Amino acid sequence: MSRYSDDAELAAELADAADAITVERFRTQNLQVTAKPDRTPVTDADTDVEDAIRGVLSGRRPGDGVAGEERGGSIAAPGRVWVLDPIDGTKNFLRGVPIWATLIALLDGGVPVVGMITAPLLGRRWWASQGGGAWLRDSAGERRLSVSRVPQLADAYVSTTDLNNWAEHRTQEAYLSLTRACWETRAFGDFWHHCLVAEGALEVAAEPVVNPWDVAAAQVLVTEAGGRFTDLDGAARFDRGSALSTNGLVHDAALAHLRRR
Structure with missing residues (x-):
């Protein structure tokens, strides 16, 4: 307990x-x-x-x-x-x-x-x-809940919120690089795609801009489901302005596309 x-x-x-x-x-x-x-x-x-x-x-x-x-x-x-x-x-x-x-x-x-x-x-x-x-x-x-066991990006579902946010707060090319490496892309957005990662329905949820109250609950949900939650630079924090939820197995590979260049 x-x-x-x-x-x-x-x-x-x-x-x-x-x-x-x-x-x-x-x-x-x-x-x-x-x-x-x-x-x-x-x-x-x-x-x-x-x-x-x-x-x-x-x-x-x-x-x-x-x-x-x-x-x-x-x-x-x-x-x-x-x-x-x-x-x-x-x-x-x-x-x-x-x-x-x-x-x-x-x-x-x-x-x-x-x-x-x-x-x-x-x-x-x-x-x-x-x-x-x-x-x-x-x-x-x-x-x-338990995250999926999909081991590689080539078989992964990935979701974001608004593609335009990547141009304003990161780079669209970074996210598009990730989507090209994945099997399917979606834009469920906001809270929902982090929950879907925890459910095992998605492998990756990436957001270039978030506030702490947007993802504090998601961090504990995803990690308790066996996944991994960081910002887009790899820090296991909810208060650094960006968010990446994954099943853990594809996390480092996703970060390689999304880290600041």
């Missing part, structure tokens, strides 16, 4: 609270939308979810820090810090595409030790805790 089992149970309660808000607000006509300085949208559903989670944490874990996409906070604070992305995939949420999720992670000493990803319109919830394995619940029930 993981030493963080109680925290994982609390993360499930937080996910339930988030789902109650996001499901009710999805495809409603009265969303209030503003743009952040980076031009990404934020809705009042985002802020309502984060506020609800913070409210529960203030009563249940008053000594823990909280860092959220919408309300701020420091992931570098000492001790335990909950990291929140109330709606990952806000653009999908706004356009009526049902691929979005609430991401919840717990850091202990700066290391993700609990991850919870809940995507209610997909009917799927993924979670993991350090030493407790990675899990999925969907319409087929609950099962423990």
Whole structure:
């Protein structure tokens, strides 16, 4: 049993609270939308979810820090810090595409030790805790996750988020070099392709630009499923601005295409 089992149970309660808000607000006509300085949208559903989670944490874990996409906070604070992305995939949420999720992670000493990803319109919830394995619940029930055993890129499925991001934040040629080495390419994007790596459905998920709250939960999910998670330069960190999830077997080969030249 993981030493963080109680925290994982609390993360499930937080996910339930988030789902109650996001499901009710999805495809409603009265969303209030503003743009952040980076031009990404934020809705009042985002802020309502984060506020609800913070409210529960203030009563249940008053000594823990909280860092959220919408309300701020420091992931570098000492001790335990909950990291929140109330709606990952806000653009999908706004356009009526049902691929979005609430991401919840717990850091202990700066290391993700609990991850919870809940995507209610997909009917799927993924979670993991350090030493407790990675899990999925969907319409087929609950099962423990394990990454694929595909040993080489030539047989691998690879996914990214937005190809244009590679031109702005890395190089498109680096990613295209990787895709040419792989069997199939997709663009599932955001939280979902990291979850698919943990499930064993994909071998590689690569993103040239991420925020810490985008991938903290994914790091513990992928690693507990037996995979490997780093930034695009090979550091096993979620807070360096990029992300690479793999089944582990093809990780170094993928990095060889994606490292800065």
